[in-house]
Amino acid sequence: MNAHPYIPNSVPEVKREMLAAIGARSVEDFYADVPGRIRLDRPLDLPPPLRSEAELVRHVGGLLRRNTSAEEALSFLGAGCYHHHVPAVVEEVVNRSEFLTAYAGEPYEDHGRFQALWEYQSLMGELLEMDVVSVPVYDGHQAAATALRMAGRITGRRRLLLVTAVAPDKLSKIKDYVRPDHDVVVVPVDPATGLADPAAVRAELAAGDVAAVFAEAPSASGILDPALPSLAEMAHEAGGLYVVGCNPISLGAVTPPAGYGADIVCGDVQPLGLPMSYGGMNGGFIATRDEELYVGEFPSRLFGLAPTSVEGEYGFGDVAYERTSFAVREQGKEWVGTAAALNGIAAGVYLALMGPQGMREVAETILANTRYALDRLAGVPGVETPYADAPHFADFTLRFTGPQTSAEIGEALLEHGIFGGRVLSETDALYCVTEIHTKDDIDRLAETLQEIAK
Amino acid sequence: MKTGPTPSPLTPADARIGPKPPLRRFHQARWDEPLLFELGSPGERGVLPPLPQVPADVVLPDGLRRTSPPALPELSQPQVLRHYLRLSQENLGADFNVDVGQGTCTMKYSPKVNDRFVRDPKVAALHPLQDERTVQGVLEIMYRLEGLLREISGMDRFSLQPGAGSAAIYTNVAMIRAYFAARGEAETRDEVITTIFSHPSNAACARTAGFKVITLYPDADGYPDIEALRRAVGPRTAALLITNPEDTGLFNPRIEEFVRIVHEAGGLCAYDQANANGILGITRARDTGFDLCHFNLHKTFSTPHACGGPAAGACGVSAELAPYLPTPTVEFDGTRYRLDDDRPESVGKIRPFYGVVPNLVRAYAWIMSMGGAGLREAAEVAVLNNNYLMAKVLQIRGASVPYAPGRPRVEQVRYSWERLAEETGVHSEDIGVRAADFGTHYWTSHHPYIVPEPMTLEPTESYSRAELDEYAAILAEVAREAYEDPETVRTAPHRSTVHRAREDVLDDPATWAVTWRAYRRKILGE
Numbered sequence: 001m002n003a004h005p006y007i008p009n010s011v012p013e014v015k016r017e018m019l020a021a022i023g024a025r026s027v028e029d030f031y032a033d034v035p036g037r038i039r040l041d042r043p044l045d046l047p048p049p050l051r052s053e054a055e056l057v058r059h060v061g062g063l064l065r066r067n068t069s070a071e072e073a074l075s076f077l078g079a080g081c082y083h084h085h086v087p088a089v090v091e092e093v094v095n096r097s098e099f100l101t102a103y104a105g106e107p108y109e110d111h112g113r114f115q116a117l118w119e120y121q122s123l124m125g126e127l128l129e130m131d132v133v134s135v136p137v138y139d140g141h142q143a144a145a146t147a148l149r150m151a152g153r154i155t156g157r158r159r160l161l162l163v164t165a166v167a168p169d170k171l172s173k174i175k176d177y178v179r180p181d182h183d184v185v186v187v188p189v190d191p192a193t194g195l196a197d198p199a200a201v202r203a204e205l206a207a208g209d210v211a212a213v214f215a216e217a218p219s220a221s222g223i224l225d226p227a228l229p230s231l232a233e234m235a236h237e238a239g240g241l242y243v244v245g246c247n248p249i250s251l252g253a254v255t256p257p258a259g260y261g262a263d264i265v266c267g268d269v270q271p272l273g274l275p276m277s278y279g280g281m282n283g284g285f286i287a288t289r290d291e292e293l294y295v296g297e298f299p300s301r302l303f304g305l306a307p308t309s310v311e312g313e314y315g316f317g318d319v320a321y322e323r324t325s326f327a328v329r330e331q332g333k334e335w336v337g338t339a340a341a342l343n344g345i346a347a348g349v350y351l352a353l354m355g356p357q358g359m360r361e362v363a364e365t366i367l368a369n370t371r372y373a374l375d376r377l378a379g380v381p382g383v384e385t386p387y388a389d390a391p392h393f394a395d396f397t398l399r400f401t402g403p404q405t406s407a408e409i410g411e412a413l414l415e416h417g418i419f420g421g422r423v424l425s426e427t428d429a430l431y432c433v434t435e436i437h438t439k440d441d442i443d444r445l446a447e448t449l450q451e452i453a454k
Numbered sequence: 455m456k457t458g459p460t461p462s463p464l465t466p467a468d469a470r471i472g473p474k475p476p477l478r479r480f481h482q483a484r485w486d487e488p489l490l491f492e493l494g495s496p497g498e499r500g501v502l503p504p505l506p507q508v509p510a511d512v513v514l515p516d517g518l519r520r521t522s523p524p525a526l527p528e529l530s531q532p533q534v535l536r537h538y539l540r541l542s543q544e545n546l547g548a549d550f551n552v553d554v555g556q557g558t559c560t561m562k563y564s565p566k567v568n569d570r571f572v573r574d575p576k577v578a579a580l581h582p583l584q585d586e587r588t589v590q591g592v593l594e595i596m597y598r599l600e601g602l603l604r605e606i607s608g609m610d611r612f613s614l615q616p617g618a619g620s621a622a623i624y625t626n627v628a629m630i631r632a633y634f635a636a637r638g639e640a641e642t643r644d645e646v647i648t649t650i651f652s653h654p655s656n657a658a659c660a661r662t663a664g665f666k667v668i669t670l671y672p673d674a675d676g677y678p679d680i681e682a683l684r685r686a687v688g689p690r691t692a693a694l695l696i697t698n699p700e701d702t703g704l705f706n707p708r709i710e711e712f713v714r715i716v717h718e719a720g721g722l723c724a725y726d727q728a729n730a731n732g733i734l735g736i737t738r739a740r741d742t743g744f745d746l747c748h749f750n751l752h753k754t755f756s757t758p759h760a761c762g763g764p765a766a767g768a769c770g771v772s773a774e775l776a777p778y779l780p781t782p783t784v785e786f787d788g789t790r791y792r793l794d795d796d797r798p799e800s801v802g803k804i805r806p807f808y809g810v811v812p813n814l815v816r817a818y819a820w821i822m823s824m825g826g827a828g829l830r831e832a833a834e835v836a837v838l839n840n841n842y843l844m845a846k847v848l849q850i851r852g853a854s855v856p857y858a859p860g861r862p863r864v865e866q867v868r869y870s871w872e873r874l875a876e877e878t879g880v881h882s883e884d885i886g887v888r889a890a891d892f893g894t895h896y897w898t899s900h901h902p903y904i905v906p907e908p909m910t911l912e913p914t915e916s917y918s919r920a921e922l923d924e925y926a927a928i929l930a931e932v933a934r935e936a937y938e939d940p941e942t943v944r945t946a947p948h949r950s951t952v953h954r955a956r957e958d959v960l961d962d963p964a965t966w967a968v969t970w971r972a973y974r975r976k977i978l979g980e
Contacts, residue, residue: 004828006563006756008918009835018838018919022845027834030841030862031736033705038742044735045605049825053567060819064576066591070584077581080806087501089531093538095569101547103561103759104897108890109482111951112545113761116538118968119490125969126525132968136763138617139805172781172802176628180664226515255520268806277572278592279582279807280814281764282617290972292963305967306959308952314489315955319966325658327901330667335658337620338752342760345538352490352534353500356523362503364510372508391514414585422583439507 005053070276074441075419078222078395078432080140080167081279082271084249084362085436090273090349094342107316114316117341118303120348124285127251127351127359128265129258131290134300136283136344140268141170143284144214144245145177146334147266150286150297151212151241152182153333159210161240163187163196163231164219182211194219194387194397196227198234205238212264216245217257221430222370222395223387224254232261248272248285248347250393252359253367264288273350274343283343296323299334365435366394369442373433376446382453386428395432397424402453412452418445477931478924480893481949483543490537491970494529501531525971544951546895548759552917552925554843555889555896557866557910558653558701560731560753562832568756568819572812582807586792592811593791597784599768599818606821606829607727607747608740609770613779614809619728620655621804622748622767623695626724627663628801629746629771629778630693633722636778636799643692643721649678651700651868654900656726665692672904676857677706683715691721699729701899701910702856703840703863713743722746722775730754731914732837732865735830739770746771755817766813780804832915837864839913839922846926847911850933852877856905866912868905875907880936880943882907887954888935888946892928 003010009018019026031039050056070083077083094100098112107114121133137143148160160182162171175184187200196215204210213235218224225231228244235242243264244257249271257265265287274281288294295302304319318324325332354362370392378385382402398421400406406429410420421431433442529537548561571577580589600612616622627646634643646660649670657667668686673679678696694716699705706712713723725739725747731754739747751757752765759765771779777799785794793808824832844867847853852874855867871882886896886909899908913922935942947953959965967973974980 004831007832007835007915010831014919018842022841027838030837032862033707034737035707038737040738044826046602046826049828050822056819056823060571063591063594064574067576067580068588069575069579070581071575071579075581077583079583081582089535096542097549098542098545098547099761101549101564101758102545102761103556104762105546105895108887108947108950109546109895112541116541121968122970123526125971131972138621141806169803176802224518229517253520255518260517275578276581277578278580278811280811282806302968304960305973306955308955310953313952315952317955317957317960319960319968325654329654330657330661332658334662335620335655337655338618338765339763341762343764349538351526352529355500355528356526358503360523365504365506367512368506368508368510371512419584435504
């Protein structure tokens with residue numbers, strides 16, 4: 001075949017020269033250990049290659065044009081993936097080849113990656129008010145599942161109590177992941193209020209053997225539960241840990257979980273400067289106090305700051321590497337591999353740009369937009385806001401009381417160029433606003449629902 | 455403006471530029487960049503978010519209103535940009551160097567055009583819960599990618615959900631667990647067999663999922679020991695997790711027998727295809743009898759490695775195991791693509807939503823730009839490059855390739871500097887640090903070091919003959935130094951951004967500092 005543009009040595013003459021240099025007759029010599037019985041005796045049956053870059057652009061671009069993006073519509077979708085503004089500087093930094101194409105270099109050629117990730121840990125540490133933050137794990141689901149296993153290893157106990165609304169997808173991940181060592185007990189929230197049920201939590205704690213009480217702030221329903229601080233006391237009184245999942249972009253206005261007693265905090269950095277990308281851009285964070293017992297239970301890499309032989313020079317490296325599976329295989333804590341480092345760098349750039357004031361403002365705007373949306377939509381005939389008494393952040397539940405189901409309402413909204421919320425049941429759906437929504441956007445949703453929901 | 459004495463009259467010879475030296479006079483960027491926390495001034499702003507146009511000052515319950523702002527640095531936008539761009543220059547991406555020194559992790563060229571697709575709002579601004587009618591393009595790409603991977607592996611179905619290679623290994627283990635649970639054998643089949651030359655995550659994921667791990671060591675020729683396998687299998691065997699070729703670069707010629715032995719004991723076989731790059735179009739997982747396999751899309755199918763992620767994994771299974779795939783799968787009814795969540799036997803969700811979609815788009819585009827013949831060409835050139843580099847390295851004093859002398863290697867080679875270390879006191883780690891002075895990356899290998907003083911090189915198809923010559927010349931130069939001037943190697947790096955860090959500081963709970971706030975508290979005493 002012709003030389004392929006991605007393959008320098010595909011020129012036949014070069015190949016001949018290289019074979020001659022090795023003393024081989026053909027590349028077949030190198031496959032001598034692959035038995036004939038398992039050799040593919042035909043070419044792979046794949047579509048003919050798109051020979052030129054122009055054809056590739058036309059083909060992939062043609063497929064992508066069949067999508068309607070959330071920028072072309074007015075979207076009220078959240079439920080674990082959030083449409084925030086991504087500052088241009090974040091994109092500029094993470095699209096640099098030096099970061100985008102680097103992998104696992106040592107500090108001596110990849111100093112920049114180590115510093116950027118250590119700074120990510122440090123910026124998150126300030127946001128979370130915790131001294132230890134890991135290099136990103138895959139996503140917030142993984143972070144929650146691992147945080148709970150860490151709590152299990154620290155306490156030596158079996159039961160995990162999930163006490164606020166947890167998204168079904170996340171619950172599925174947690175249950176699968178902790179299965180060998182833990183029993184997951186979902187303590188249902190009060191159906192009337194959407195809030196944690198302290199009496200039910202107390203009853204489960206009294207049954208003993210509780211490794212952790214897990215709460216989400218905000219919950220899967222978007223609720224910032226007023227019981228979040230008292231749940232910490234309950235967990236600690238029962239000898240368990242308090243593990244809290246939080247949305248980091250809320251923390252400019254909302255108390256970080258460490259401030260009300262959380263021992264391990266986790267979540268997803270997607271809201272901090274990562275595009276939605278059809279749900280594909282995540283990074284999980286796990287944070288704890290700086291205690292040997294806690295640090296020893298992290299499976300993921302932790303970068304640390306250390307002096308070098310030169311005054312004023314910052315050196316970086318792995319903290320307590322021997323806890324990882326890289327060092328000791330199955331004797332390590334869970335496992336570590338390629339995860340989501342660049343998404344951590346993106347989150348770091350985001351936090352550096354926003355600073356304390358930016359983080360406060362964006363969180364306040366989202367809180368205000370969420371409250372306005374709840375108040376405005378509650379006034380629409382056929383629409384109820386069942387948990388509106390509770391404070392909400394970004395996500396909120398709407399209940400449709402007219403003849404149409406929540407799915408049918410979504411269908412009708414789509415005809416108006418609006419992406420409605422995630423369908424939860426026949427009557428309920430989870431809607432979401434962020435800082436990118438204007439008052440007009442929310443009013444337009446209300447006016448459109450007024451037309452179609454009665 | 456020119457200054458100094460008037461020069462003598464020029465001749466063309468004065469304008470002649472001499473030849474390059476044999477080795478690059480590289481120096482890594484050294485900006486001596488402060489920490490972000492040392493930059494900026496109170497009040498500076500980097501980006502302004504929208505202010506609310508609706509009533510603000512929302513009341514939060516007691517204890518939930520943040521009382522003091524996070525102690526983030528305060529920086530203007532150009533300062534943030536300059537800081538991070540300086541850090542980027544202090545980082546050696548694969549686009550900049552002969553990046554063959556991270557063996558077992560096949561990073562290849564990541565075509566720039568594919569990055570364009572994923573920055574487009576038609577990917578970047580899609581919400582995963584949009585109505586399926588508004589995402590037919592991306593669903594079609596995922597569906598088509600699954601079809602391509604099915605043909606490449608021979609497997610019947612794929613999940614594209616895992617976030618990376620190790621997440622895919624875990625997913626396969628979770629499916630194996632679900633399979634035996636469905637057959638009532640969850641309690642009895644509690645052992646997983648793997649090999650010491652497979653990625654550590656094979657052992658670690660199996661352990662995390664609750665299995666006991668049995669590790670096979672190599673026989674005298676370096677192939678996994680088949681007698682040890684025979685001793686290990688039995689009614690407790692759930693699965694074999696194995697890489698082939700292994701990280702030594704040796705393809706196990708008795709792989710079918712391995713699969714047969716495990717199947718006869720009632721176990722499943724999962725093929726870790728992290729090293730698939732050298733066998734694309736040559737041999738397929740299903741044709742060898744494997745029940746499950748996984749690909750690292752970022753390695754074999756060219757998506758960028760991004761400082762260690764986001765990557766993407768893909769799990770392939772036989773029809774018998776398809777019911778256990780993570781939910782949802784992408785289906786096509788002849789008219790419309792849709793997500794199928796109705797999978798009662800599924801292991802459930804492995805990560806949020808559907809996978810690292812930008813990398814799925816890139817992998818699809820890469821395969822479409824290669825075709826079947828192109829994939830085979832990539833494999834063959836990768837293997838040619840590997841054996842060419844091996845011939846060059848074997849000429850270097852102190853280097854050797856353990857096991858099966860004279861046998862070819864497939865995708866990579868695990869070398870040993872044992873002789874050099876014995877003769878000079880210079881270790882493999884030192885050679886790697888010194889190699890950085892010449893503008894290349896080199897990593898030793900995974901632990902434990904079964905091969906003493908290891909070095910694992912994996913050239914892939916992305917480097918030219920001249921670049922492979924350059925890499926070998928760098929190793930030869932460092933080896934020469936080890937014999938003639940070992941102090942230079944032992945005290946490296948000399949042309950790096952930084953010098954060697956105090957590693958003992960990082961292992962001591964009294965001194966390790968994972969964040970700035972910890973450093974200030976513990977080290978500065980603030």
